[in-house]
Amino acid sequence: MPRFFIDHEPDGSVTLTGEAATHIGRSLRMRVGDELVLCREGTDYYCKIDTMTSDEVQCSVLFSRECANEPSLELTLFQALPKGDKMEFIIQKAVELGCSRIVPFISERCVSRPDAKSLSKKQERWQKIAEGAAMQSGRGIIPEVCEAVDFDKMLKLAAAQDMSYFFYELGGLSLTRQPPVGERRVGMIIGSEGGFSPEEAQAAEQAGLLTASLGPRILRCETAPLAALSALMILTGNM
Amino acid sequence: MPRFFIDHEPDGSVTLTGEAATHIGRSLRMRVGDELVLCREGTDYYCKIDTMTSDEVQCSVLFSRECANEPSLELTLFQALPKGDKMEFIIQKAVELGCSRIVPFISERCVSRPDAKSLSKKQERWQKIAEGAAMQSGRGIIPEVCEAVDFDKMLKLAAAQDMSYFFYELGGLSLTRQPPVGERRVGMIIGSEGGFSPEEAQAAEQAGLLTASLGPRILRCETAPLAALSALMILTGNM
Known part of the structure; x- marks a missing residue:
């Protein structure tokens, strides 16, 4: 059943406008009487379309229940900025695999070092990708792509998990x-193409983080987060 | 240390020509006396460069040992042909994650149905990608990308694992x-964008395969093999 995220708790009925309404009418070709799921903060609202025009869809809520697709872990991926558009790929796949939050950060060996303006534009785009992936994969929440931080700030955030x-x-x-x-709030820190410097690894240990390996094979920086996420999900009964 | 695959057992010394020689000289800028690893069928030969010209590199073998990067599982990924160039992505990542063999197949819901000539060209390209990923990730073997087969043939091959x-x-x-x-020889069967038909699922069960789930979240057809591979690797102590 098609799923859409909404940003307020529905009060018996919901009016969808904008992209969602267009998508329902034009792309999905849904009609009055069809059912869909509206999702907000982990709750799924099963709805029926009552009326629709080209830019507005009115639904009534049939029943609601907790979204069963959310993992028991609240996983935050701290990802050092990779080159090119790899971050887009990582965000899409991480959301599919059950990640709850993505925090981009800049480490010593990051080649990609966009300025603040460019980063803010990217963040907006990344958030859109997270939303698309959340819809497609049936997530109960839209994982947040946070503002990019430096290595020290990242360590503090990770240590607070x-x-x-x-x-x-x-x-x-x-x-x-x-x-x-x-543990519920778990962080995973993944490097960029060049990995981490020994000083960074030492700082992470001193901050109380667990140094972990993904095995003997060398994974690309866009493969590592997916392997780590999959491994954590299966080890905790979430896959 | 740079790694290259060789196709014959070295007899004290090895002569590299072609792409490998060019890569060593031009891209890696290696010199006489530098060390590298030549790999063949799971054995790593640690070598030293003795002489080099623009198109030939002669090395002597210092010592050899079993490649420690190979998993204890011999995993075959049976992958239904996805759309576009997703297969390239899947092969690259599957090799990084420890897959030993990739068998593309055509299922009922495959949108991509290239003819025999186009498939043979693709297979060649996919094999190249597997080789590149094997070198980059430190594999001890070059996983084989087999000829594409139909669903029934795939079932027979999978049942023989x-x-x-x-x-x-x-x-x-x-x-x-x-x-x-x-178990050592393990198969994983992954569908294309449209998944499998109920009839295909039934045929798989009748062929003695285990029906398995990757959890409640809907994974894209290029994400599923990576999640399954990572999960199998971590569950068997190979990650």
């Missing part, structure tokens, strides 16, 4: 040796 | 409920 993994290509234990048992 | 998972969006158990315990 219940636990965070610092994925380092030169060391660390497998996730199977240090799974997130009972 | 020690065990095979048929990933079906409309059912099946989590991999955690049916992990590959002790």
Whole structure:
């Protein structure tokens, strides 16, 4: 059933306008009487279309229930900025795989170092991609793509999670040796193409993060977050 | 250390020509005395460059050992042909994540149905991509991209593995409920954009394959194989 996110709690009926209304009418060719799911902050509202015009769709709520597709973990991906448009790819796939929040950051070996204006434009675009992926994959929330931060700020945010993994290509234990048992707010820190400097790895350890490995094969910086997310999801019964 | 695949067992010394020689000299700017790894069928040969010209590099073998990067599982990915160039992406990532063989196949809902000539050209290109990904990720073998087959032939090949998972969006158990315990040759079957028909799912079950789920979130056809591979690798201690 088609899913759309809404930004306010529906009060028996909901009026959709803008892109959602156009999409329902033109792309999906839905009609009066068809059913769809409107989703807000983890709750799915099952609705029926009552009336529709070219730019407005009115639905009534049939029933609501908690979205069953959200993982028990609240995973934040801290991703060092990769080159080109790889971040778009990472965000799309991370949202599909159940990530709850993405925090881009700049580390020592990042080649991509956009200025503040360009970053803010990118953030807007990334948020759109997260929303599209959330709709497509049946998520109950739209994961937030946060403002890009520097390495030190990222460490502070990661250390504030219940636990965070610092994925380092030169060391660390497998996730199977240090799974997130009972923790809910979990962070994963992934480097850019050049990985992390030894100083950064040391700073992460000093901040209390767990140094972790994704195995002996060298993963590209856009493959690593997907492997780590999949591994955490399966290890915690969320896949 | 740079890695190259060779196609014959080295006899004390090895002569590299063609692309490898050019890459060593021009791109990597290596010199006489530099060390590299030559790899063949799971064995790493640690070598030193003795002489080099613009199109030939001669190395002597210092020592050899089994490549430590190969997983204990021999995983075959049976992938229904997706649209566009997604197959290239899937092959690159699957090789990084430890897949041993990729068998493309055509299922009922495949939109992409290239003719034999086009498929053979694609296969060549895909094999090149597998080789590049194997080098980059430090694999001990070059995973083979096999000839594309039809659904029935794919089922036969999958059933000949020690065990095979048929990933079906409309059912099946989590991999955690049916992990590959002790099995070495494992198959994973992933659909194209439209997934599988109920008849195909039934045929897979009748062929003795395990129907499996990748969780409640809907994964794109290019995300699913990476999630499944990562999950199998972590569940079997290979990540």
